[in-house]
Amino acid sequence: MTQSLPSVGELPTELRTAATRRAEATKQWARDYRSRTEDGAIAMHGLVFGSVLTTFLLFLAGSQWTVLPVLAFLATMGVGWYRYQAEAAKALTFLTTVATVSILTLIVAFLLLESVPAVRAMGIDLFTQVRNPAMENPALGQGLWGRGGVWSLTPMMLGTAITTVIATLIAAPIGIAGAVFVSEIAPRRVREVVKPGIELMAGIPSITYGFIGLTIVNQYFYVEFGTPTIGTYFAAGLMIGIMALPTVVTVAEDALNAVPEPIKSGALAMGSTEWQTTKSVTIPAGLSGVSAGVLLGIGRAMGETMAATVMLTHTKGFPSPVFDAFSNYGETLTTVIAFEGGNASGIHMSALFAAGVVLFVMVMILSIGSQYVEWRMYQKLGGDQ
Amino acid sequence: MSNVNRTELATADSTTGDLLSLGVLGAAVLTFVGSWLLLLQWVDEAATVAGLPVLNLLGVGLVVIGGGLAFVGVGSRLDYVDTAPSSTAGVVVGAVFGLLWAILGGLVGTLALGDATVLWLPVAAVFGIGGFLGAVLPREDVGSTIPVAAILLLLGGFIVTGGIGAGWTWSPAWSSAEFPGSELVPILVVFGTLLGAWSAGKAKEGFGAEGRQAGAYYLIGSVVFAMLAVLALLIAFIVTNGLQTMLTGTSLFGGRLTVPFVGVGLPWPEFPFLMNQTGGLYVEIPGVLPAVVGTLWLVFGAVSFAVPLGIGAAVFLTEYAERGRFTQVVEIATNGLWSTPSIVFGLFGLAFLVPRISGGNSIVVGQLVLGFMLLPLVLITSREAILAVPDAHRDASAALGVTKWQTIRSVVLPAAMPGTITGVILGVGRIAGETAPLLLVFGGSPYPSNTPNVLTSFTLTAQPPFVTNEALLSPASALPYQLYSTITAGVFPKEIFTNTEFGWGTALVLLLVVVGLYAIGVGSRLYFRRKLHHE
Numbered sequence: 001m002t003q004s005l006p007s008v009g010e011l012p013t014e015l016r017t018a019a020t021r022r023a024e025a026t027k028q029w030a031r032d033y034r035s036r037t038e039d040g041a042i043a044m045h046g047l048v049f050g051s052v053l054t055t056f057l058l059f060l061a062g063s064q065w066t067v068l069p070v071l072a073f074l075a076t077m078g079v080g081w082y083r084y085q086a087e088a089a090k091a092l093t094f095l096t097t098v099a100t101v102s103i104l105t106l107i108v109a110f111l112l113l114e115s116v117p118a119v120r121a122m123g124i125d126l127f128t129q130v131r132n133p134a135m136e137n138p139a140l141g142q143g144l145w146g147r148g149g150v151w152s153l154t155p156m157m158l159g160t161a162i163t164t165v166i167a168t169l170i171a172a173p174i175g176i177a178g179a180v181f182v183s184e185i186a187p188r189r190v191r192e193v194v195k196p197g198i199e200l201m202a203g204i205p206s207i208t209y210g211f212i213g214l215t216i217v218n219q220y221f222y223v224e225f226g227t228p229t230i231g232t233y234f235a236a237g238l239m240i241g242i243m244a245l246p247t248v249v250t251v252a253e254d255a256l257n258a259v260p261e262p263i264k265s266g267a268l269a270m271g272s273t274e275w276q277t278t279k280s281v282t283i284p285a286g287l288s289g290v291s292a293g294v295l296l297g298i299g300r301a302m303g304e305t306m307a308a309t310v311m312l313t314h315t316k317g318f319p320s321p322v323f324d325a326f327s328n329y330g331e332t333l334t335t336v337i338a339f340e341g342g343n344a345s346g347i348h349m350s351a352l353f354a355a356g357v358v359l360f361v362m363v364m365i366l367s368i369g370s371q372y373v374e375w376r377m378y379q380k381l382g383g384d385q
Numbered sequence: 386m387s388n389v390n391r392t393e394l395a396t397a398d399s400t401t402g403d404l405l406s407l408g409v410l411g412a413a414v415l416t417f418v419g420s421w422l423l424l425l426q427w428v429d430e431a432a433t434v435a436g437l438p439v440l441n442l443l444g445v446g447l448v449v450i451g452g453g454l455a456f457v458g459v460g461s462r463l464d465y466v467d468t469a470p471s472s473t474a475g476v477v478v479g480a481v482f483g484l485l486w487a488i489l490g491g492l493v494g495t496l497a498l499g500d501a502t503v504l505w506l507p508v509a510a511v512f513g514i515g516g517f518l519g520a521v522l523p524r525e526d527v528g529s530t531i532p533v534a535a536i537l538l539l540l541g542g543f544i545v546t547g548g549i550g551a552g553w554t555w556s557p558a559w560s561s562a563e564f565p566g567s568e569l570v571p572i573l574v575v576f577g578t579l580l581g582a583w584s585a586g587k588a589k590e591g592f593g594a595e596g597r598q599a600g601a602y603y604l605i606g607s608v609v610f611a612m613l614a615v616l617a618l619l620i621a622f623i624v625t626n627g628l629q630t631m632l633t634g635t636s637l638f639g640g641r642l643t644v645p646f647v648g649v650g651l652p653w654p655e656f657p658f659l660m661n662q663t664g665g666l667y668v669e670i671p672g673v674l675p676a677v678v679g680t681l682w683l684v685f686g687a688v689s690f691a692v693p694l695g696i697g698a699a700v701f702l703t704e705y706a707e708r709g710r711f712t713q714v715v716e717i718a719t720n721g722l723w724s725t726p727s728i729v730f731g732l733f734g735l736a737f738l739v740p741r742i743s744g745g746n747s748i749v750v751g752q753l754v755l756g757f758m759l760l761p762l763v764l765i766t767s768r769e770a771i772l773a774v775p776d777a778h779r780d781a782s783a784a785l786g787v788t789k790w791q792t793i794r795s796v797v798l799p800a801a802m803p804g805t806i807t808g809v810i811l812g813v814g815r816i817a818g819e820t821a822p823l824l825l826v827f828g829g830s831p832y833p834s835n836t837p838n839v840l841t842s843f844t845l846t847a848q849p850p851f852v853t854n855e856a857l858l859s860p861a862s863a864l865p866y867q868l869y870s871t872i873t874a875g876v877f878p879k880e881i882f883t884n885t886e887f888g889w890g891t892a893l894v895l896l897l898v899v900v901g902l903y904a905i906g907v908g909s910r911l912y913f914r915r916k917l918h919h920e
Contacts, residue, residue: 062741064849086790090705096697097706097715100764103757104718107729110736174608181609185602194613196907201616203811203903205818207865208892211872212622215885220426225562232562242615275598296724303726305821306865310872319561326562334728334821341728341735341825356732360725367724368717 041087044080048091051076111357118350122151126354130154130318141318145336151351153358155316159233159332160302160359162325166237167244167301172294175248179290182249183256184278195253202246210310213239218311227326229313234325236311240304248297255289255374256282260381288377295370299363305334314339333359402457402466406589409453410582410603416446417578417607420571425618430567440567443574444544450581451537457588458530462523470592474528479521482532485580486516489536525592529600533584537577544570579607620896627893630886631658634670658890663867664878665834671879673891675833676867679748680898682839683827683863684813686752687759692809694756695763696798703771704793723761730754731822739826746860748837751827755816762815766808770801803913810906818899820865829860831870832878837861864895 034042051073058066080088118126130140134148144152182194214231217239222230259282267277283290312330319327333355341352420443422428432439460466490512494505519535520528543549553566586603587596634657661672698715706712734754742750774797782792842856862870868891871877877884 059741067850086788089790089793090701093697093701093705096694097701099694100698100722100760101715101718103760104722104725106737107725107733110733111729114732114736174612177605177608178612181605185605194609197613197616199907200900200903203814203818203899204619205820205865205895205899207818207820207868208623208896209619211868211888211892212619214872215888216622221562224568225564227562234562245612273594273598275601276594279601299724303724303728305726305728306869309821310869321559324560326560328561334726337728337732338821338824341732342828353732353736356729360729363724363726364721367720371717371720 037087038084041080041084044076044084044088045091047076048073048080048088048095052095108360111353111360114353115350115357118151118347118354121149121347122351125150125152126351127153127157127358140320141316145316145351146348151347153333153351153355155318155329156331156333156336156355157358158318158322159312159330160334162233162319162323163237163240163308163332164298164301166234166325167241167304168294168298170238170241171244171248171297171301175245175293175297176252176290178245178249179252179256179293180278180283183253184274184282198246198249201242202250206243206304206306207310209239209243210307213307213311221326225326227328229315229328229330231311231313231330232326232328233312233319233330236308236330237325239307239311240301243304243307244297244301247300248293251293251296251370252286252290253293255286255293255377258289258378258381259285285381286377288373288380292370292374292377295366295373299366299370302366303334303359303363305338308332309335309338402460402468402591403589405453405457405460405466406585409450409457409585410589412446412449412453413578413582413585416443416450416574417582419443419446420574420578423571424568424575438550440550440570441545441547443570444541447537447541447574447577447581448545449541450578450585451534451541454530454537454581454584454588455534457585458527458534461526461530461588461592468526468588468591468593468596470525470596471594472524473522474520474525476521478529479517482520483513483517485536486519486532487513489516489539525596526588529587529592530584533580537581540573540577544574579604582607623889623892623896627889627891627896630882630890631893633658633881633890659894662834662836663862664830664832668834668879670881671832671877671887673864673867673894675836676862676864676891677894678836679861679863679866680817682748682837682861683751683755683823684817686749687755687816688809688813690753690756691759691763691812695760696767696805698764699768699771700793700798703768704789704797719761719764722757723765726821727758727819728821728825730758731825733757734822734826743858746827746829747858748827748839748861749857751823751861751863754822754826755819758819758822759809759812759816762812763805763809766812767801767805770804770808771797773804774800803909803916807906807910807913810902810909814899814902814906817902818865818895820869823863823866824869827860827863828866828870829862831867831874833862864891864898867891868895 037045051069054069055066055073058069077088077092080091122129129144129150129152132143132147132150132152134150135143141155141158144150144155178198182191182198186194213235217235218230218232221227221232221235263285264277264282267281268274272280312332312335313328314331314335315329316331316336317329319325319329337352337355337359340348344352419428419439423430423439423443428439430440434442437445457466461468461470487509491505491509493512494508516532519532522528523531549566549570554563555566555569556563583600583604587600590596590599634655636655657670658672659677660674661670662668663671663673663675702712702715731754734750734757738750738753739745739747778796778800779792782796783789787795837856837859839854839856843852843854845851846853868888871884871888871891874884877887882890
């Protein structure tokens with residue numbers, strides 16, 4: 001490990017050679033581009049990129065003149081398409097790719113930008129404060145949202161954690177069982193019914209789940225289990241778990257399907273039963289993919305908004321003990337944004353953006369983690385990557 | 386190996402064992418279904434069947450299952466029933482049983498000794514170790530039946546004798562909720578029957594490898610069955626509750642269509658819930674027309690924004706770009722966009738688009754935000770579709786001297802179109818039901834009294850944007866947003882429906898739209914796949 005690192009003295013030289021190499025490559029590319037492309041096409045490329053850049057900058061500045069570079073772009077593109085269709089198409093597809101990446105970049109930038117005032121006002125307390133000293137009797141978890149200039153996301157983070165844990169406890173085992181069933185056990189006819197059924201489950205809008213949760217599940221828990229309020233973390237977590245199920249099933253099933261058939265056939269040829277093959281060969285081989293599915297499911301559960309917004313009570317605080325999922329408290333990171341985002345302003349709005357940042361970072365970690373795990377599995381199985 | 390033994394020694398005894406296990410399985414299924422009926426409150430807790438309260442009946446079911454299992458297990462051990470068990474049930478089974486028995490021990494401890502004592506912990510530990518050893522030490526036929534049978538007999542006995550009954554309530558100190566026996570019993574019985582079915586399934590196949598397979602399959606099968614049952618229930622709830630609202634005032638020939646210029650009225654189908662405004666003074670039966678039109682505009686805008694972008698990016702990534710750092714970044718960005726929570730898109734629209742475009746909630750911002758959400762799905766599916774086009778097609782085209790772009794345009798894209806279209810339809814089904822971002826950037830009044838009039842409100846101005854459209858820049862309603870605002874608003878303005886009734890009707894319309902799109906998507910996928918295989 002230590003030998004492979006260059007010593008400090010060599011570092012500038014290394015950097016310089018890398019920079020020259022990169023510059024050389026760019027020069028070469030420019031020369032190639034120059035010799036392969038007609039002058040008119042080069043002019044078109046320049047005009048197209050210039051007008052798109054101007055459009056973006058003017059739009060960012062909120063100028064009413066944004067329409068002019070748009071028209072310039074359309075005109076250039078129109079002429080270019082007529083004269084140099086291949087070059088125009090290449091430029092256009094490149095632009096669309098850049099646009100896709102820049103949308104994510106813009107999302108990150110604006111979330112961070114808008115949450116700056118709240119972070120400046122509260123500092124790290126925004127994510128850690130659990131007591132409000134401004135209150136008469138500073139109880140744990142009380143008055144942390146807008147009382148005496150205190151904005152703390154801790155009650156919402158706890159709420160998200162509770163609902164996500166409950167949802168995962170439901171979605172992970174049932175989802176894995178479903179994936180095993182669809183990919184290994186079910187005969188072809190059954191699979192052709194079950195699989196679209198599960199995809200359909202993913203397609204039902206979340207607000208519909210929320211409406212059913214509100215009118216049926218919440219009422220059930222209130223009447224039968226005597227919960228202090230209509231709407232608890234447990235009921236919402238239950239519904240979110242059902243909603244996260246299809247994600248787990250689909251991704252985990254893909255992973256089990258990706259386990260090469262010869263491995264399974266080998267095990268069967270050794271005389272093991274189908275279940276022994278599934279249990280000792282297929283699931284261990286596809287385990288990374290299955291866990292990627294579970295991670296994605298957790299991400300979905302965390303980001304789920306509407307069902308929780310409709311079902312929860314929007315009372316902020318810490319249940320005591322912390323794992324009491326039937327308490328009268330109910331607010332998560334997503335629900336606070338959806339419920340208060342419409343009429344918030346100033347530092348309140350900024351705090352909501354900070355909630356968005358927390359959510360985004362958590363989900364992004366889960367997403368990249370699951371991509372990495374999946375990538376490793378395909379590497380191990382010797383897939384096409 | 387187990388197969389060989391069984392065929393050799395197939396005697397009358399083995400059928401007795403089979404029959405007995407089959408009977409136990411049947412009892413388990415009946416009890417399982419019965420407890421779900423109770424949980425879903427289709428059967429009243431106080432009801433009696435043949436003079437027995439239903440709760441006690443569930444207890445009897447458990448006792449029967451437990452007794453049958455014990456009988457089969459012992460019979461197999463004493464070789465009355467012909468089986469092929471392994472030497473032990475295995476450590477995993479032992480661990481599960483240990484955990485179950487520990488929970489049971491904890492419950493017994495708290496119930497018998499009272500909440501105040503800490504004694505429940507050692508009791509639970511003793512029970513847990515007992516359960517583990519009881520499962521692992523004996524031969525498999527005993528180890529995987531007797532511990533189950535004991536749990537079921539204990540639980541069933543408790544329920545039958547009324548130890549846990551309808552009147553009994555468990556209110557632990559750590560929870561704000563109370564757990565009444567009338568709900569706790571069915572829940573426990575559901576888990577008990579699952580356990581019993583696993584054990585009976587094993588016994589039916591004579592234990593050993595075959596038995597373990599049967600047990601696992603019964604368990605997984607019932608879990609999946611329950612999952613699909615939940616889906617069916619959800620849809621059934623919406624349909625039964627929403628149908629009456631949706632069909633209010635409908636008739637096949639009740640309406641009148643006046644033919645223009647001639648002035649003759651023709652009988653015409655009438656569908657007020659779909660064709661009427663939601664608010665407004667003169668509306669007799671409020672409908673969801675503004676929401677339907679709003680959803681159509683949203684989907685139209687999102688598709689016309691996201692589809693060209695997504696397909697363009699997919700073409701660049703697959704045909705032009707070389708695999709490397711750049712494509713990796715795009716892939717990560719695409720997957721990131723795909724997993725970004727919808728509410729975060731709403732926040733982004735609120736911060737970036739709203740102040741620059743309309744200064745408030747508006748249709749066009751809603752279209753763009755939904756377009757952002759649709760983009761990664763279009764990109765991923767069309768990229769897969771383009772990658773699936775065989776290289777032979779490209780090579781053949783290149784061999785004819787066709788340029789790269791012409792190959793893409795006339796060979797690759799047409800071949801990839803079916804997959805792309807399917808992906809777009811499925812994605813549209815998804816964004817049509819999306820609500821969270823609409824709350825922040827789109828939604829208008831909860832009961833709109835006019836539909837957004839986009840087509841006729843384009844106006845030309847001398848000022849810089851030159852073309853403006855008042856309707857596109859103002860808020861509107863969409864089906865999911867309508868459902869949300871109906872739920873959260875107080876009282877419904879018309880007497881004919883309550884909020885909940887109107888909500889169920891809206892939910893049904895939304896479900897029909899989404900399921901319809903979904904069915905078209907899946908249908909087109911099947912159609913194209915079949916076509917591909919026949920060619």
